[in-house]
Amino acid sequence: MTDLRQHAIEVHEQFSDELDVGVDEVEERLETLVSDYRVPIEEARRSVISTYLDEADMEREQLSDGDQAAEVADIDEPEEWLDLTAKVVELWEPRADSIAQVGLLGDETGTVKFTKWAKSDLSELDEGAVYRLGNLVTDEYEGRFSVKLNSTTTIEEVDEEIEVGDDATEVEGAMVDIQSGSGLIKRCPDEDCTRVLQNGRCSEHGEVDGEFDLRIKGVLDDGGEVHEVIFDQEATEALTGIGLEEAQEMAKDALDTEVVVEEMRETVLGRYYRVSGPTLGRYVLANETETLEEAPDAEGVLIKARSL
Ligand SMILES: [Zn+2]
CATH class of the missing domain: 1.10.8 (Helicase, Ruva Protein; domain 3)
Structure with missing residues (x-):
């Protein structure tokens, strides 16, 4: 259709x-x-x-809104119209005049970003309050979903307690690959951008003086499925024992940033990890990482990891 x-x-x-x-x-x-x-x-x-x-x-x-009651965890497509009963978990500072309010809504199944347009002329949402929100429309940006309050949205405060769920995902498995763009990288210095530079260029801001950062984009294989995981600077240091300064020293000595990711590869490939954190598109962002002594009971993983 x-x-x-x-x-x-x-x-x-x-x-x-x-x-x-x-x-x-x-x-x-x-x-x-x-x-x-x-x-x-x-x-x-x-x-x-x-x-x-x-x-x-x-x-x-x-307007009869039909049956479009949904939960946060159901949101998996852009441009869907739905109703949510949710708590305003956080309000953020709007970055543009076109936005009246922006923040995080949550229900038992998780949290989702919301945006309320200034021109939609809706009543103010209070942090911590629970609302029945009718006729929201979903949106997606780089794999992350949000909901938008629009001029057809209805807002009704309800006297209800909501225990906001944790939408962190937990994955585990053997680290079978480290993807390109890992190790010592440079990011765009624009604080609203922070894109990873390719050959010194930001895809948005052109040639810039990048700032060094560390990250690992890894692949965990649990024997049945693979999961892509991103470790930020802190998580990467915890995982590999290599901090930002050390990484820069290594790269300077070798006149090449590749040595950093090579060293990281040796440390982490074939080892087992349990990682939990929020998801961003197809990636799990590693908030917590645990090194496992043994395979999570799948022999296939071990064989695959050793054959690398
Ligand atoms: Zn940029």
């Missing part, structure tokens, strides 16, 4: 009791806006909803 069709079905559902319109007609209206007028789909959807609200002489609040 196309995206347009999906939106048309959802809009149609919202008006199915009030208006005598078919899904095709809704889709046509969306299509005209998106194809002929190059309007982004979300805006087209809002515009079509406004038109139908006028026709039905309804307020947004009266």
Whole structure:
């Protein structure tokens, strides 16, 4: 099914009791806006909803929202419309005028970032309060999901306690590979960027004077599945015993940064680790790392690790 069709079905559902319109007609209206007028789909959807609200002489609040109750752990696709009952775990400082509030929502299954647009004109959310939030739309950036409060969102504070769940993932297995971009790396010095430089260049800011950092992008194999894990500077030092200064010395002596990752490879490849932390796209970010003495009971892992 196309995206347009999906939106048309959802809009149609919202008006199915009030208006005598078919899904095709809704889709046509969306299509005209998106194809002929190059309007982004979300805006087209809002515009079509406004038109139908006028026709039905309804307020947004009266829209039947269908059954879209969800939990944070269900969020795995962008542009899905859903309702969440969640606690405002944290509020952050908005970085742009277009954003009214930004922070973290949580329920028993985990946490998710939220953004509330200034133009959506919604009431203020308080940190620590629990809300029933209707008609949020999901978004995705570099594998990380968020929800957006928009002009169709409903907010209702509820008298409910929520024990916010820990969405950390735990993986274990033998370290069977270290990916490129590991070891002693350089990052863009722009504090909002910090991209890893390729040959001294940031893909956003061009040639820059990079700042040294350490990291390992590793692959753990548990015998059945592989898990990609990122160790930051601190975790890398704990894992390999090589700190940033030492790594820079090594690279200076050898006139090559590759020596650092080579040394790390020797230390960690074939060893068993248990790693837990939040996920970012396909990676688990290592918050806690434990070295295991033995394989987590899968012989296959051992054979694979030794054959490297
Ligand atoms: Zn940059």
